Amino acid sequence: xxxxxxxxxxxxxxxxxxxxxxALESRSVSGAHYPSWYQHxxxxxxxxxxxxxxxxxxxxxxxxxxxxxxxKAALTITGAQADDEGHYYCSLYLSEGIFVFxxxxxxTV
Amino acid sequence: xxxxxxSGAEVTKPGESLKISCQASGxxxxxxxxxxxxxxxxxxxxxxxxxxxxDSDKRFGPSFEGQVTFSVDKSVNTAYxxxxxxxxxxxxxxxxxxxxxxWNDGQTHWFDAWGQGTLVTV
Numbered sequence: 001x002x003x004x005x006x007x008x009x010x011x012x013x014x015x016x017x018x019x020x021x022x023a024l025e026s027r028s029v030s031g032a033h034y035p036s037w038y039q040h041x042x043x044x045x046x047x048x049x050x051x052x053x054x055x056x057x058x059x060x061x062x063x064x065x066x067x068x069x070x071x072k073a074a075l076t077i078t079g080a081q082a083d084d085e086g087h088y089y090c091s092l093y094l095s096e097g098i099f100v101f102x103x104x105x106x107x108t109v
Numbered sequence: 110x111x112x113x114x115x116s117g118a119e120v121t122k123p124g125e126s127l128k129i130s131c132q133a134s135g136x137x138x139x140x141x142x143x144x145x146x147x148x149x150x151x152x153x154x155x156x157x158x159x160x161x162x163x164d165s166d167k168r169f170g171p172s173f174e175g176q177v178t179f180s181v182d183k184s185v186n187t188a189y190x191x192x193x194x195x196x197x198x199x200x201x202x203x204x205x206x207x208x209x210x211x212w213n214d215g216q217t218h219w220f221d222a223w224g225q226g227t228l229v230t231v
Contacts, residue, residue, distance in 0.1 A: 001171060034218035038154070045204060045226060046154065051219035089154050093218040097159060097168040099144070104153040
């Protein structure tokens with residue numbers, strides 16, 4: 001069983017910066033996992049923010065950025081806004097068409 | 110515009126069967142994988158698996174193989190998620206999502222369009 005870990009929660013001040021991470025329990029996250037990041041708000045469908053490690057999806061504000069940091073994937077929100085409150089999930093591609101989600105990080109602004 | 114519209118909320122009993130749907134529009138249905146994602150109450154997203162409408166090829170997450178059935182009907186651009194015998198632990202919101210495909214570089218490892226979710230209460 002592949003175990004993905006994310007911070008349970010973060011609180012950030014309006015205008016502040018926060019970095020969320022996504023790790024694998026037994027090995028490093030790499031570009032071969034094609035990390036993606038989703039924003040999910042209550043009562044709404046998840047929304048893709050980042051794909052292929054660091055590519056912002058269409059319509060996503062540039063205050064969202066992502067990369068690999070050490071052995072983890074990381075999502076940074078720079079200049080957080082109230083509208084950024086919600087849960088953030090990383091997704092990793094394992095192999096043979098199989099994906100896995102992390103447990104999610106709740107962000108409070 | 111790519112749209113995925115899911116069937117409405119369901120209330121069922123343990124042991125009953127159920128089939129929910131996800132109707133696609135705005136693109137060629139047969140050419141993109143459709144994934145299913147579960148969100149139990151107060152829990153995170155769980156990747157259940159995917160199906161390719163073109164040939165019904167399927168992949169399952171480790172917790173879901175043998176527990177659910179994926180199918181499609183290309184004539185109505187619709188994907189289905191089915192249970193033969195529901196359990197209380199199947200109570201959740203279920204989302205369908207289209208696996209992306211970038212026709213320029215072949216990149217495909219994310220889900221770019223999502224249905225609104227179907228609440229199943231057992």
